[in-house]
Every structure is written in C-alpha cells, then in structure tokens.
Amino acid sequence: MRNTIKIGTLGALAALIAGLIWSWGWQWVTTGRFEEVTDNAYVRADITSLAPKVAGYVLEVGVTDNAMVQAGDILFRIDDKDYRARLAQADANVASARAALVNLEAETRFQKAVIAQSEAQLQSALAAQTLATQSFDRYRALIRASTVSQAKFEESEAGIAQADASVSAAQAGIEAQNRKLDVLAAQRDAAQAALSQAEAARTLSQIDLDNTTVRAPVSGVVGNRQVRVGRFVTTGTPMLDIVPIRDIWIVANFKETELKHIRVGQPVRISVDGYPHAEIRGVVDSLAPGSGAAFSLIPADNATGNFVRVVQRVPVKIRLTSIPSQVRLVPGLSARVSIRTVEEGETS
The missing domain is CATH 1.10.287.1490 (Helix Hairpins)
Structure with missing residues (x-):
C-alpha cells in the first residue's frame, strides 16, 4: 500500500514537472522567443527644478508637500x-x-x-x-x-x-x-x-x-520642497521640484546584444512592483544615440591596459499608451519591460 502511494506521488510530481516544462516551452516557442525582456527599466518624467531669480526672505509659501499645482499658480513670495x-x-x-x-x-x-x-x-x-x-x-x-x-x-x-x-x-x-x-x-x-x-x-x-512672486511654470505635483517662510533664498538655489506625473515614460536599458530586433513603434508590455497584476501598455518611442557609459560623467577609458569586456546597455525610451486608472506611476519606480519584436501572425 505504501509503495502504491509513493509511486502515485512520484508520478504526480513527474507529471507536474512535465507540465511546467511543456508550458514554459510552449510559451517560449509561441511568445518568449519573439520578445526582448529586461528588468533594468525605470519610470521617468520631465522634473522641473525651480529656483528664484532674485534673493530675499520668503514671506509666504502657497503650496505644501506633494500638492497638485497648475501652471501659473503662486508657489511662494519673496519680500519685495x-x-x-x-x-x-x-x-x-x-x-x-x-x-x-x-x-x-x-x-x-x-x-x-x-x-x-x-x-x-x-x-x-x-x-x-x-x-x-x-x-x-x-x-x-x-x-x-x-x-x-x-x-x-x-x-x-x-x-x-x-x-x-x-x-x-x-x-x-x-x-x-x-x-x-x-x-x-x-x-x-x-x-x-x-x-x-x-x-x-x-x-x-x-x-x-x-520675480519676487514665484509661479509654477508647468502643472504637476510639488516635490523636494525646501522653501520655508522666513528662509533667505538666493538666486539660482533650487527650492522645490514640480513633477508632471501625467506626462511620464519608461527608460529601459537593454543589452547591446538585445537591440538587433528592437524597432520604433513595437508594442511593449510593462509591469511594476507596486501593481504586479496591472496591464500597462506602451510602444517603443526612440533609441538613445549611445550607451549609458558614453554619456556618463567620467566615461571609461579602455586605453590603460586594464581592459575588461563588459556588455554595454543602451537606453530605449518607451511611450505609455494605456495605464489602468488605479495605477499611479511616479518617476524613479522600477519596471519590467517586454518588447514584442514581431507582429501578430509573423511567428510561424
């Protein structure tokens, strides 16, 4: 009796493993081999950093942390x-x-x-x-x-x-x-x-x-607020940021070996850790003209004799086309990106 139960358990386990292997293989044959996937992707936006054009003591602050503002709203006033x-x-x-x-x-x-x-x-x-x-x-x-x-x-x-x-x-x-x-x-x-x-x-x-009255140049959410009533501000010192969270995109850093089939306009599936079951869609908007290392502050110099070959990554900008209403994306979030590199019907 024990042998029968043991054999049945092993058989079920083997069937489960076989089913998983078949499912993964089928997914790879039908979909996975036609996609480029990376976890090295982040949400980005045009963050506007605001600094006063004149110096003086702050008399009034018209916004709070994380407040929504419209273009033209008064942010703070300087003693005039x-x-x-x-x-x-x-x-x-x-x-x-x-x-x-x-x-x-x-x-x-x-x-x-x-x-x-x-x-x-x-x-x-x-x-x-x-x-x-x-x-x-x-x-x-x-x-x-x-x-x-x-x-x-x-x-x-x-x-x-x-x-x-x-x-x-x-x-x-x-x-x-x-x-x-x-x-x-x-x-x-x-x-x-x-x-x-x-x-x-x-x-x-x-x-x-x-300029003693500082207004919002764009609509968005206030972040990184440093300005306070009574503080002496100087010209060019950033006092707060405005994040236009309604105008965001994804930057995915693909390996140089994965760029062969990536083209502008290809559909993209995106997932973020905060909303693992949300279906976010986008399209490839553009590819960077150089790798991330090429635009770094101190580019690597491989002429020193200590050359180590490292696969470079190239930023790919992804424009979002569909965001579920319950999803709130903000700059800096990590994302997982999957680009479908062939059209439907071309997988045969």
Missing part, C-alpha cells in the same frame, strides 16, 4: 520692499531723464528763434551796407566836383566800412548760433540715450519686482 524701492528710484531716474530731454528740446526751439533773429539782423545790416555804399558813391562824385567837403566824404567812407563790419558780424553770429544748434542736437541724442537707459533700468527693476 527693496525691489519696490529700486523701482521707485528707477521711475525717478526716468522722469529726470525725460525732463532733461524736454529741456533740451525747449533750448533747441529757443536757439532756432535766436537764429531767426540773427538772420533778421543780417538783413538789416545788408540794407545798411547798401545805403552806405550808395551814400559813398554820391559823395565820391560830389567830392570830384568840389561841391562837398572832404570831411563829409571821409564820413561816408567810414560809414561804408562800418556797414561792412556789421554784415560780417551778423554773418559770424548766425554761424555761431548754427554751431550751437549742432551742439544742442548732440546733447539731445545723449539725453535720448540716457532716457532709453533709464527706461531699460526701470524695466529690469520691474522684472525683479515681478
């Missing part, structure tokens, strides 16, 4: 008193530069009026010169006839010299006033440049003031 004062100073500089420009424009208009006055004086001097010339010609004819005295003739001769000098003086005055107009034009250009510079400085001050 110094930046408001700088903006007021910049406004005053703009007003001063604009007043200087207005003053130069007024001086230019006044100078043009002075030039017009000098031109009128020149016309008067020219008329006086013409009269003096005519008077001199008459006296010269009369002095030949001895009908006027020598004193009168000399007086008319001095009058024409005086008229010529007045014309020259008027012409020189107009030339000087025109040169001053050129100086005013140059000063106006300098004042215009100073106004533009002051307006640019005011714009920068306004930008700094606006």
Whole structure:
C-alpha cells in the first residue's frame, strides 16, 4: 500500500514537472522567443527644478508637500520692499531723464528763434551796407566836383566800412548760433540715450519686482520642497521640484546584444512592483544615440591596459499608451519591460 502511494506521488510530481516544462516551452516557442525582456527599466518624467531669480526672505509659501499645482499658480513670495524701492528710484531716474530731454528740446526751439533773429539782423545790416555804399558813391562824385567837403566824404567812407563790419558780424553770429544748434542736437541724442537707459533700468527693476512672486511654470505635483517662510533664498538655489506625473515614460536599458530586433513603434508590455497584476501598455518611442557609459560623467577609458569586456546597455525610451486608472506611476519606480519584436501572425 505504501509503495502504491509513493509511486502515485512520484508520478504526480513527474507529471507536474512535465507540465511546467511543456508550458514554459510552449510559451517560449509561441511568445518568449519573439520578445526582448529586461528588468533594468525605470519610470521617468520631465522634473522641473525651480529656483528664484532674485534673493530675499520668503514671506509666504502657497503650496505644501506633494500638492497638485497648475501652471501659473503662486508657489511662494519673496519680500519685495527693496525691489519696490529700486523701482521707485528707477521711475525717478526716468522722469529726470525725460525732463532733461524736454529741456533740451525747449533750448533747441529757443536757439532756432535766436537764429531767426540773427538772420533778421543780417538783413538789416545788408540794407545798411547798401545805403552806405550808395551814400559813398554820391559823395565820391560830389567830392570830384568840389561841391562837398572832404570831411563829409571821409564820413561816408567810414560809414561804408562800418556797414561792412556789421554784415560780417551778423554773418559770424548766425554761424555761431548754427554751431550751437549742432551742439544742442548732440546733447539731445545723449539725453535720448540716457532716457532709453533709464527706461531699460526701470524695466529690469520691474522684472525683479515681478520675480519676487514665484509661479509654477508647468502643472504637476510639488516635490523636494525646501522653501520655508522666513528662509533667505538666493538666486539660482533650487527650492522645490514640480513633477508632471501625467506626462511620464519608461527608460529601459537593454543589452547591446538585445537591440538587433528592437524597432520604433513595437508594442511593449510593462509591469511594476507596486501593481504586479496591472496591464500597462506602451510602444517603443526612440533609441538613445549611445550607451549609458558614453554619456556618463567620467566615461571609461579602455586605453590603460586594464581592459575588461563588459556588455554595454543602451537606453530605449518607451511611450505609455494605456495605464489602468488605479495605477499611479511616479518617476524613479522600477519596471519590467517586454518588447514584442514581431507582429501578430509573423511567428510561424
């Protein structure tokens, strides 16, 4: 009786082992040999690290750890008193530069009026010169006839010299006033440049003031929050991260010997440890242009004589097409990836 039970047990065990071997063999023949599988895969996302553009003490924090935010939401505020004062100073500089420009424009208009006055004086001097010339010609004819005295003739001769000098003086005055107009034009250009510079400085001050309010550039979940009320933050220091968990993908690192049949667009089955029975689907999106070692911070140098051949891995990006509603994927999770390298119906 015991032998019968023992033989029956051994037979059942052998049948079970045979069934497992047959099942595994059938799975490999029909599916497994047409798939590339790796456990070296991780969930990835475009994590946005936020740092303030201005320095100061944090007055208010508008988010908590792991909070969901939308693009444009206020994350935190920095004390803006110094930046408001700088903006007021910049406004005053703009007003001063604009007043200087207005003053130069007024001086230019006044100078043009002075030039017009000098031109009128020149016309008067020219008329006086013409009269003096005519008077001199008459006296010269009369002095030949001895009908006027020598004193009168000399007086008319001095009058024409005086008229010529007045014309020259008027012409020189107009030339000087025109040169001053050129100086005013140059000063106006300098004042215009100073106004533009002051307006640019005011714009920068306004930008700094606006940057005291830090907003979310993208939608996602807040993580790695370092910002706290009362903390002094400096320019460029990361204060928190935003993870767009709705826009994630998988990076699977396949051995170089497994890349032969992998192509863009091939279907992918994905499983993660947290949801072992969830059916996650995707497609091959792209293959990296180099192995992971090629993009490392310090690439391996095999010219030292200590060469050891190691199979390299190449990152393959997998775009997710179907995620069950109960599955919550976040960057950093480990995954198991299976790429089907042939289409249905091509397995024969």
